[in-house]
Amino acid sequence: MGRLTEVAPGVLVATSTYAVTTSTVVVGAGGGCLLVDPAVTVADLAALADELAALGLRPAVAWSTHPHWDHVLWSAGLGDAPRYAAPAAVSLLQTEREAMLEQLGLSAPGHDLDLAGRARPLDEPVIPWDGPEARLVVHDGHAPGHGAVFLPDSGVLVAGDMCSDIEIPLLDTEAADPLGDYRVGVDRLASVPGVRQVVPGHGHVGDAAELRRRLALDTAYLDAVSAGRPHQDPRLTADSPAWMRTMHDNQVRYFKP
Numbered sequence: 001m002g003r004l005t006e007v008a009p010g011v012l013v014a015t016s017t018y019a020v021t022t023s024t025v026v027v028g029a030g031g032g033c034l035l036v037d038p039a040v041t042v043a044d045l046a047a048l049a050d051e052l053a054a055l056g057l058r059p060a061v062a063w064s065t066h067p068h069w070d071h072v073l074w075s076a077g078l079g080d081a082p083r084y085a086a087p088a089a090v091s092l093l094q095t096e097r098e099a100m101l102e103q104l105g106l107s108a109p110g111h112d113l114d115l116a117g118r119a120r121p122l123d124e125p126v127i128p129w130d131g132p133e134a135r136l137v138v139h140d141g142h143a144p145g146h147g148a149v150f151l152p153d154s155g156v157l158v159a160g161d162m163c164s165d166i167e168i169p170l171l172d173t174e175a176a177d178p179l180g181d182y183r184v185g186v187d188r189l190a191s192v193p194g195v196r197q198v199v200p201g202h203g204h205v206g207d208a209a210e211l212r213r214r215l216a217l218d219t220a221y222l223d224a225v226s227a228g229r230p231h232q233d234p235r236l237t238a239d240s241p242a243w244m245r246t247m248h249d250n251q252v253r254y255f256k257p
């Protein structure tokens with residue numbers, strides 16, 4: 001886990017060496033903080049808990065952007081703050097719990113499985129807490145109940161597994177309309193006013209121009225794949241991880257008439 005870095009006043013991001021995964025901390029009142037998607041390894045979560053303690057912070061509330069194993073983690077060292085996710089995400093965490101835990105065990109062994117995936121449903125426009133306003137932008141692109149968090153005071157958009165500089169759009173091919181769902185997600189994120197920084201779930205923090213570049217790349221990718229056209233996405237290279245090339249091949253196959 002890289003150390004927490006301030007990306008905007010009161011907003012800190014740590015990046016794991018595992019899949020360049022980000023964890024976001026929003027500083028609130030009286031030493032409380034909002035923790036979004038703490039990840040990934042047991043050592044990462046221990047380092048995060050230590051670093052928060054050293055900064056005099058403790059999680060007051062937590063948010064999981066979506067119901068994939070690497071975004072629903074927790075450790076006893078992070079305390080017992082209420083943890084929330086969008087209702088559709090919580091439903092999937094319940095129905096697919098065994099599969100999620102199996103993937104977690106294979107990819108990041110050693111976590112306390114009782115604490116993984118334990119979010120409560122929150123069907124509200126903002127996260128209830130005593131800190132900077134944290135607006136939710138919920139859609140079903142990438143996964144059901146995918147909730148980005150926008151912080152209007154600092155202009156930071158915590159995008160979850162969207163808006164990445166290193167990953168192509170990853171569609172939820174289990175859904176009835178994966179492409180439509182993803183496009184709705186892109187449109188919702190593109191129409192959030194006042195974004196100055198974007199924090200992707202995997203990848204690097206970018207500014208407003210970089211967010212627009214990523215959303216344009218995503219749209220170009222979706223247009224090409226859905227039309228069955230070959231497409232060179234700069235995020236898909238010979239150095240890309242095998243799983244991403246496989247996902248791309250699956251997405252191409254999915255749309256083949």
Ligand SMILES: [Zn+2]
Binds near residue numbers: 068161
């Ligand atoms: Zn994901």
